Each structure stands twice: as C-alpha cells, then as structure tokens.
Amino acid sequence: MSDQTPVAPAAAAEPYEPDTRPDAPNAFIPLEANPPLMTGLLHKLGVDSTVAVHDVFSLTEPDMLAFVPRPAMALLLVFPISEAYEKHRVAEDAGRELYQGKGSGEPVLWFRQTIRNACGVMGLLHATANGPARNFVGEGTPLDSLLKRAVDLDPQGRAKLLETDKALAAAHLAAAERGDTSAPDARDDIDLHYVCFVRTEDGTLWELDGRRKGPISRGKLGSDDDVLSEKALEWGPLAFLARESADLRFSCVALGPSLD
Template sequence: MADQTPAAPAAAAEPYQPDTRPDAPNAFIPLEANPPLMTELLHNLGVAPTLAVHDVFSLTEPDMLAFVPRPAMALLLVFPISEAYEKHRVAEDADREVYSGHGSQEPVVWFRQTIRNACGVMGLLHATANGPARNFVGDGTSLDSLLKRAVDLDPPARSKLLETDKALATAHHAAASGGDTAAPDARDDIDLHYVCFVRTDDGTLWELDGRRKGPISRGKLGPDDDVLSEKALEWGPLAFLARESADLRFSCVALGPSLD
C-alpha cells in the first residue's frame, strides 16, 4: 500500500507550518492508503459527507467489485515505481508536449507534483477537481477556494499554490499523522506512488499523475461506464498490473457515495 507505514496518533503531532518561501524545499509526510483517513481528510477540506473513499479489494472479481458503492467517481491506484514502470513512463512521455493548460476551457484540471511524498493528496485533489466529484465540494470551503484559484493558473503557478496553501498542508499533516501505522519522515524515500483515474462529463477516462508531463486521455467510456467499468479498469489499473512480473504491491481505493 503506498505510503502505508505506521503512523503516530494525530493528537501527538505538532501543528504543521508550511515553509512559504519561494525556494522552500517542500515535503509532506506520506499519506497512508486508508479509506476512513482519506475520507476524513476530504471532509475536512470541504467535500460533502455524502462522498467517501472505499477499498477496492479486487479489480477482476465482479462479486468483490459489487461491494464498492457506485457510481465510482474516481479511482486511486497505489503502485510500485519499478524499473518496468519507469521505462514505460519515459517512453510514453518522450513525444508528449509538456502540458500548459489552464482556464475554464481546459478538459481537465491537472496539478504537477513538486511537493515530495505528496502523491496521495495529489491523487485526492485530482479526484475532486474533476468529474462529478467536483459538484460535491462545498462552496466557500478551503478546497473550493483552492480549486477556484487554481483554474486560471498554469501548471507551474498551480504547483506554487499547493506549496504555499496552509489549509491543505494542515489538513494533510493531520491525516498523514493519524494512520494505522507509524508515519515515516517527510523526506524518506518512498517507492510507491498514487495515480488517479477520473471520468469527465464527455466520457473521457483521464490518467492524472503529477509526475507525468500532463494529463493523459486513455479513451472514451460508454454513457453508463464509471471508473470501475470493464473498459476503465482495462485501460487504467489493469494496464499497470500487466507491466509487472514480480513486484505486485498494488492496491486501489475509489471515491463514491458514502454508506452512511
């Protein structure tokens, strides 16, 4: 599980104060792939309590997938940054232009990751900034404010916005310090990473990863397909699994309707 290392109780953690200097070496405590913890983080940022993060225990068994509340609005995959993946990433990105999109007409809101070990919260930002989940972000909340400020900024400016957003840093620190396992240091080397898949209103399945050159369209889904549909799984997380022959440290969580 990405960033899934023991965490100290949240009550014991000192309040996080982000370094807002332009040249600050930013780093976050890695976020445990823990659905209740991630749900609490999203709710604290301003996502409605009618949405929650859920474990996805299988990508291939229909009976197990049936336990996930639908429609699934976003899927976060935790995967090992292996040699096979890095070769694939470099080769696929070689001919891509560096994304510079911004403004209300861009097809998807994408954030470049410049904060060390922040891939978990980056995945949650991508999950809630795009697709139907955006409608569940409360007006005037800290997340709503962050996303509205981000829309008109180009990717470098968006990265600076995330690096200096105190509300995001504080909420993330509380969540990352309160998992089931002891939290690693923010500057530890973590070889597991989050990527987010979302379906936008036009049916496009997007792969959103702040380590890439930009958002990647993986194809058009049918009108009744969500991110756990057969096509979405084939084009998304199952493609990651197919590239690996040895390291199978994979897990998934999905953003969807709350069970409460």
C-alpha cells in the same frame, strides 16, 4: 485502442522531474491508502459527507467489485515505482511536450507535483477537482477556494499554489499522522506512488498524475460506464498490473457515495 494523446499543445518548457532531494524545500509525510483517513481529510477540506473513499479489494472479481458503492467517481491506484514502470513512463512521455494548459476551457484540472511525497493528496485533489466529485465540494470551503484559484494558473503557478496553501498542508499533516502504521518521515524515500483515474462528462477516462508531463486521455467510455467499468479498469489500473511480473504491491481505493 485507447487514445493516449495529450489534450492540448504546450509551450516550450523545462521537462518536469519531481524534487526527490533529501533537503527538498517542500515535503509531506506520505499518505496511507486508508479509506477512513482519506475520507476524513476530504471532509475537512470541504467535500460533502455524502461522499467517501472505499477500499477496492479486487479489480477482476465482479463479486468483490459489487461491494464498492456506485457510481464510482474516481479511482486511485497505489503502485510501486519499478524499473518496468519507469521505462514505460519515459518512453510514453518522450513524444509529448510539457502541458501548459490553463483556464476554464480545460477538459480537466491538472496539477504538477513539486512537493516531495505528496502523491497521495495529489491523487485526492485530482479526484475531487474533476468529474462528478467536483459537484460535492462545498461552496467557500478550503478545497473550493483552492480549486477556483487554480483554474486560471498554468501548471507552474498551480504547483506554487499547492506549495503555499496552509489549509491543505495542515489538513494533510493531521491525516498523515493518524495512519494505522507508523508514519514515515517527510524526507524518506518512498517507492510507492498514486495515480488517479476520473471520467469526465463527455465520457473520457483521464489518467491524472502530477509526475507525468500532463493529463492523459485513455479513451472514451460508454454512457453507463464509471471508473470501475470493464473498459476503465482495462485501460487504467489493469494496464499497470500487466507491466509488472514480480512486484505486486498494488492497492486501489475509489471515491463514491458514502454508506452512512
């Protein structure tokens, strides 16, 4: 069994619900799950060129998983916000208090999502702010500056930081407009969502989603396991797939060593 307990006690706070109003004050153009596009966005923000985003074409076939460069530092799952998922989310979060952690002692750096349709860039932020990928964020770069400013803020402060970070907004807009498909409007209703899985140094597999009440520990992985290991896939993306019986609009990308 995996441990699904929040990582820290929370102070009393209003429950978080994303701002889905058409006139939401902050909105991004949805980001395609496109590895070259995402890689370019990360490099622009300050991630080293030795790191890249890669397609994951199968979660169950070893021959297909072998094409992904390892170790995989983070896994981003794109999934439909279905009735089954919403029931699961509400039920699982019902017994949790809203996370209010901050400071350098946190096991992970977690961001609340308050920007409409920003779940793609939120996934990339969680992927690079935590686990081994943090070591590949260049000193003094826009992403390094953002993450360092975020550390001592509570989740509300971090959300405001993201809402006002001009470098993040500009880099995201440039990437979102270059997708392979016609970019939707920032105010459109999008029923696909990103969640990030990372493995921290102590072996914990974390589910990081700004739409939840906080970071979620999904269990302890072995010393040789990365986010594409059998246990990580079972506790992470395969659990999402198991809840769905009809809607199979799922895709995955992984952050790992560049092939260049």
